Amino acid sequence: MSEFTQLNPAERILMGPGPSTVPARVLKALGSPTMGHLDPDYIEIMDECCGMLRRVFRTTNALTFPVSATGMAGMEAIASNLVERGDEVIVCINGVFGGRMKDIMERCGATVHTVEAEWGDVISGEALGEALESHPKSRLVTIVHAETSTGVHQPLEEVSRMVHDAGMLLVVDAVTSLGGHPVNVDDWEIDAIFSGTQKCLSCPPGLSPVSFSERALEVMDARQSKVQSWYFDVSMLRDYYSGSGARAYHHTAPINMVYGLREGLAMVLEEGLEERFERHRVVHERLRGGLEELGISYIPESSLHTLNCVRIPDGVEDGPVRSRLLREYSIEIGAGLGPFAGKAWRIGLMGHAATRRNVDLLLAALGEVME
């Protein structure tokens, strides 16, 4: 007899800011037999996985791979590889994740100039333009495509044109958009981008897909100093992920997580990117309509389909509603962060969980527990 109880996690419907519900197919792949990280069969699976990532990122970037850690590690990997102590950078902030990028950039020794917008608003071209003019020596501009803390959907095409006209690199946080909204890395000339597996790719948390443009590689190749992080040093990871010959050992890749990601990406590509984006749009519209009927309005004007940040109605208590959803319906929705704590809910419609069934159930459940 074991002293330990059997592991039996509840089968939640995950409609918070992530992780989102992971389909059985991905869970099954995750539990496949572990191979060695230098096994030729594994290298083949990993190469295939990176190829699939390129298609989802809509890029031909050679250096496209999953960083061996959760989403925020992708942010840190990009910052620590592209920036050297003393560099100037421009960071756009309109929520938690822009603020976090500022913190990470400063830890990398960068001098950070910020472009700010109210929580819930997009970054305006005007504000960005002023920053580009005021800080022309900046190496790069970072911006959040999908602000998970506010649900804001940031358009990137004009931003990209402006940043490149100023001769800088464009760094994008696509944690909550990849696989749910178009993320056109090549068309939008994004130089470095990171995402997470646990949002619209419907995999468990644990990997951070990233992609670097040729321009970004040139900047890294021209570094005067070592990358301050060994674990995230792309100059060493390149030999493992995009080498053509023998793969150099850097660290032991998280084999089973890559199995899961490959399966998640297969499901994305089988569905079709355009079809998938359309599904996210349709269920978002359905949720929006239903919430309005319940007297619940959206905070951002430009809302993501994947993350719906809404005002908690007057007289409704935040904690008890989320608790009852979890206990009585096994549905998770997210709390507000920062200035939105206690004032907003964050309802995720991501990947496998973005279904009419989940929307209708959540609306029915909210109607019950808000009474």
Place this chain on the structure above:
Amino acid sequence: MSEFTQLNPAERILMGPGPSTVPARVLKALGSPTMGHLDPDYIEIMDECCGMLRRVFRTTNALTFPVSATGMAGMEAIASNLVERGDEVIVCINGVFGGRMKDIMERCGATVHTVEAEWGDVISGEALGEALESHPKSRLVTIVHAETSTGVHQPLEEVSRMVHDAGMLLVVDAVTSLGGHPVNVDDWEIDAIFSGTQKCLSCPPGLSPVSFSERALEVMDARQSKVQSWYFDVSMLRDYYSGSGARAYHHTAPINMVYGLREGLAMVLEEGLEERFERHRVVHERLRGGLEELGISYIPESSLHTLNCVRIPDGVEDGPVRSRLLREYSIEIGAGLGPFAGKAWRIGLMGHAATRRNVDLLLAALGEVME
């Protein structure tokens, strides 16, 4: 019809330097439904997992948890949290992983003094004593308990006494020993230690268990500067892993990997630590006897039970033997690293894979393919 083939990884017997074979029970746990990282049910699982880790580390250290990335991330987490730019540290080097610690410490801005031994030898008390005397202002000493590149088993009791007499912290790399050899964190007064899940704990790669003593926490609390890594900043991770009240969000924990780790640790504790160490000793002796009969000798005098670093006999080719083992027997053994490349094999007997059955099969297979 999908354009993608079904994922069907080969069922390898993993007898290299890691990952080791993962038991079906752990794979099954890994594939359990994903929950949210702030779900009270998940927090309970995580707390239980940290409690089990304390038992395996033989410590009461409050701050004992799995870093959300593979083993090397534990090394980086410890270095970046305990060291500030300009600090002096002493790094013991007798293989790849001591050398890697030096690299990481330097990236953290430390001035590194080294204590070296030949590859295959232990670090001597004499050499350590000289370094402690020559560099009395050093903040800490790092040493590898189980050098995965050479198979050397480093005794730690005298080292610990010497390091603490000098008023420094003791940092230990136990990647290849935890769960296979005694690792007595409290008795040996280790101040910071890291390991990996993919060795003697028989879980997939993806997490790095760490533990910090009260002395180490005091050093971190007295820091003048921010930790250069945001992802590995323990001052923020503490609230999530060892907080008593509400758990603060830092990053999204790799939920499913923690499920797997909990199951792997349950298997370790069900077997019993002493029984497990004894099993590793017995199969190591059996392997050693069988290899000697094949004319294969050990490189280190003080060999780990878990990682057997042996000389490739004269006239035997490295690559073809390992390839045939993989293709004909689906057995993985490891190549030599650095000066041992082409000259040594590294045969792992770790956790679930440390069985008489595997030893006898490997000996039979080696006999065949070396002919």
